[in-house]
Amino acid sequence: QQIQENLNKQLLDNLVSFLSRSHSDFQEKTTEWTCRMKFREIPTAALVLGVNVTDHDLTFRALSDVLQDNITPYVALLEAKDCPGIKNLMQKLMGQLMKCDIDVDSLEDEDCVQVSQSRIRCSMPSLISWYDSVTKKTNSETPSKKRNSSSRHWQSPPVVVIFKDMESFTTKVLQDFIVISSQHIHELPLVLIFGIATSPMIIHRLLPHSVSSLLCIELFQSLSCKEHLSTIIDKLLLTSQFPFKLGEKVLQVLINIFLYHDFSVQNFIKGFQLCIVEHFYSQPLSVLCCHLADIKKRVYSLSHDQCENIRRLPSFRRYVERQESGKQIELLTNDSFLKEETEKLLEDLHVYHENYVLILRCLHVFTSSLPKYPLGKQIRELHCACLENRVWETEEYESSLQLARMLNKTDLVTMLQQCVEILMSSSGKEFDRAVEKLKEFLTQFQNLEAEASQERDVSVSPQKELQKKTDLYHLQKTLLELKESRRSKKLTKFEMLRFEVVDYIDSLVRRYLVPAAERTLQEMVYFSGAAVVRGRLNAAPRTALHTALNSPHWYLKNQALRCDGGGISNKAPDICIVYKLHLECGRLINLVDWLEAFSTVVMAAEEPNADAASSDQVDDVIHARFIRAVSELELLGFIKPSKQKTDHVARLTWGGC
Numbered sequence: 001q002q003i004q005e006n007l008n009k010q011l012l013d014n015l016v017s018f019l020s021r022s023h024s025d026f027q028e029k030t031t032e033w034t035c036r037m038k039f040r041e042i043p044t045a046a047l048v049l050g051v052n053v054t055d056h057d058l059t060f061r062a063l064s065d066v067l068q069d070n071i072t073p074y075v076a077l078l079e080a081k082d083c084p085g086i087k088n089l090m091q092k093l094m095g096q097l098m099k100c101d102i103d104v105d106s107l108e109d110e111d112c113v114q115v116s117q118s119r120i121r122c123s124m125p126s127l128i129s130w131y132d133s134v135t136k137k138t139n140s141e142t143p144s145k146k147r148n149s150s151s152r153h154w155q156s157p158p159v160v161v162i163f164k165d166m167e168s169f170t171t172k173v174l175q176d177f178i179v180i181s182s183q184h185i186h187e188l189p190l191v192l193i194f195g196i197a198t199s200p201m202i203i204h205r206l207l208p209h210s211v212s213s214l215l216c217i218e219l220f221q222s223l224s225c226k227e228h229l230s231t232i233i234d235k236l237l238l239t240s241q242f243p244f245k246l247g248e249k250v251l252q253v254l255i256n257i258f259l260y261h262d263f264s265v266q267n268f269i270k271g272f273q274l275c276i277v278e279h280f281y282s283q284p285l286s287v288l289c290c291h292l293a294d295i296k297k298r299v300y301s302l303s304h305d306q307c308e309n310i311r312r313l314p315s316f317r318r319y320v321e322r323q324e325s326g327k328q329i330e331l332l333t334n335d336s337f338l339k340e341e342t343e344k345l346l347e348d349l350h351v352y353h354e355n356y357v358l359i360l361r362c363l364h365v366f367t368s369s370l371p372k373y374p375l376g377k378q379i380r381e382l383h384c385a386c387l388e389n390r391v392w393e394t395e396e397y398e399s400s401l402q403l404a405r406m407l408n409k410t411d412l413v414t415m416l417q418q419c420v421e422i423l424m425s426s427s428g429k430e431f432d433r434a435v436e437k438l439k440e441f442l443t444q445f446q447n448l449e450a451e452a453s454q455e456r457d458v459s460v461s462p463q464k465e466l467q468k469k470t471d472l473y474h475l476q477k478t479l480l481e482l483k484e485s486r487r488s489k490k491l492t493k494f495e496m497l498r499f500e501v502v503d504y505i506d507s508l509v510r511r512y513l514v515p516a517a518e519r520t521l522q523e524m525v526y527f528s529g530a531a532v533v534r535g536r537l538n539a540a541p542r543t544a545l546h547t548a549l550n551s552p553h554w555y556l557k558n559q560a561l562r563c564d565g566g567g568i569s570n571k572a573p574d575i576c577i578v579y580k581l582h583l584e585c586g587r588l589i590n591l592v593d594w595l596e597a598f599s600t601v602v603m604a605a606e607e608p609n610a611d612a613a614s615s616d617q618v619d620d621v622i623h624a625r626f627i628r629a630v631s632e633l634e635l636l637g638f639i640k641p642s643k644q645k646t647d648h649v650a651r652l653t654w655g656g657c
Contacts, residue, residue: 003235004228004265008059011047011222012066015193018045018218019071019158022191040182041216044192046200052225052263053165053197059222060164060195072157074131080168086176090122093161098130124180128187131159158189166194167202175211182214225263226378229255232265233380236272238361240354243289244276245516247528248387255380257537271537279527284309288342289525292350299343307335310342310521319345319520345521351430352512352519358426359512360386362419366505367400369411374399386513392506404502409494412501413445419505434508441501448494542653545636549579570604574629577601582638588648589639591630598626 022043049056064075076096083089135156163169181190192215196202200219204212237246246254254271258264280286285306288298302310310316311332320331330337364379374396375382382391391397407415420438423431491499516522547554552572553561561576563569568580581597582589599622630649633639642650 003232004058005062007223007228007231008062011059011220012063014220015045015047015063016066016070018043018220019067019160019191022158022189040185040214042178042182042185042190042192042214044194044215044217045220046194046196046203046217047220047222048196048200049222050225050263051197052265054262054264055225055228055266056164056195056197058266060162063193064162067160072160074157074159075162076160077162077164079164080170083169083173086173086180087122089173089177090124090127094122094127094130097127097159124184124188127159128184131188156189158191160191160193162193162195164195166196166206167198169206171206174206175208178207178211178214225265228265229258229268230378230380232268233383238357238379238383240350240357243291243350243525244279245353245526246272246275247516247526247530248384249530250275250527250533251380251387252384253530253533253538255384261538267537271533274536275527275529275533278529278532282529282532283523283527285313285524288346288521292347295346295350296343299339299346302335302339302342304335307338310338313521313523315517315520315522342521346524349519349521349525351428352514354426354428355430355512356386356516358422358431359508361422362505363509363513365415365418365422366404369407369415370400370403372399372403374403387516389515391513392510397509401502401506404505405499407498409445409448409498412498413442416442416445416501437504441497441504444497445494448497549576550583552576568601570601574598574602574625575632578626578629578633579638582633582651585651587651588642588645589651591647591649594630595623595626598622598629 049059060077064077067075074097076093078089078092082092163174166174178192181188181192184190194203203215203217207215236242237251254268254275257271258268261267279289283289287306288295290298311320320328323331331341360379360383364382367373367375367382368377368379375385375391385391385394385396416438420435420442423435423438516526551562553559561569561572563572568577570577577598578594581594581601585594599619602622602625630639634641634649638653639649639651642648
């Protein structure tokens, strides 16, 4: 929440400034407001939020809170689904402004709202008279001292109407409201905010020029959802502040859902929360996923069973195999020795995370400045590549190094300065030597400037010698010498230094960016259940339907409904029986045969009844149950009526789930 507030702060501040200006014009009756009144223009903010519609609610709530705290108490948020007509829009608008509940269904035939004991007609004159009475009452009740010291916005605050999803509003509703409002703009300080998901051009597509000319529009652009996501990952995952981490496959699942489904940062955060819950619920040793200061206390409170769980971890077993035989016996038999070793390993894991993040940022400084992005432009892409495997063994990394060895001096110096700042932010002394080395590189680059000018003077001298010699023999000899010198040209000092810098960064990468999967006890802090997350967040509706209809005991938790060997239980819900029978049919299903099979299954456990009338009544009930089950199956999309034969239906689904 803090990150999102910081990201939206600039946008909200700009909107508050815009509303303050529009309100001050009305308050002081300046020339600008007089001109706007003359042309009946309504101050309008076009707020472009992007296609991540599920995140818009949070932004609008934050905007509403900021406006009510700083500008005006009169803020109304309107949605297209609540405003099919101008009457409904006015009802919702006045209901929100007057702080009363409006039941649109009960007011379909009336255009009034109930305020306290009185009924007010939903019209613009009624809204203006209510606004005048409220503002006069507020000003009369406010002491003069308080009014003078308080913001002038409260003396005559604007009425802000926010259209949360402008694209979804019908053109007629928007046109009517804007035209009506423009006729009363000199009496009511109205300000409109259009929430736009696509493009500002939608305003001109929805509204004709005669209506859009009544708006004084100012454009506001929110932060891109991809930049928003990168900031979230940077602040939540690429930090040592939080011990919990996501594995490479889990992070990739969350990012893929974001990129290929909804672009919703809110849904990404919900997925992140799901990972936290799943990790602490399913991992018995997640109690050790804690801050560095709490490790010792939690490790020494472990029970014998928890110690055995540590010994079963794959990463710990690999660690034991690398030790000498005496230490192996102690680790596998002595709980006290195991706890001491676990404490050291967890502390090393925390240090690894701190170093990993710093070197990852340094590497990102280099890779993001290249003309191409083999390892990706965003730090999240680089983070996924480093989590997946040893990044220095990949072709993309080799390509990045080759491109880095062709950078100019200005870019290299800038990158080195950024890396020095990153490494100096470390609280420990791990990177003191690295900082000194990078500063040494910077000094050498500065010393190259004077030497470079001398080299340019030296390179000109052969050209001058060439111009002096007019004899053909000497001319050919000099040209051959120049050609030979170019062929066996040595690297310049700058090129050698550039190679040295890139090689040093490469050595830091190989030392500190080891994949987390190779670290001992990483299972305690890394969640790697990608299949669980994919099943929860990226559900398959058809598979769930097939499971519910084919195996109802799975969801109903009733073992009496379980049938082995492909049988059909007569205790199952009717739709399940009909569904299983339809799986045995071909493309066209005869309804009469289907009904007979259904009756056979339902009547299988019932005793035969000799009473004919009672039997006919039972048949009618079964017939009605069958019709209802078939109708439900058609509603779910498994069958449809057939035009070829009136007493048949066509099957629509094939293959297993």
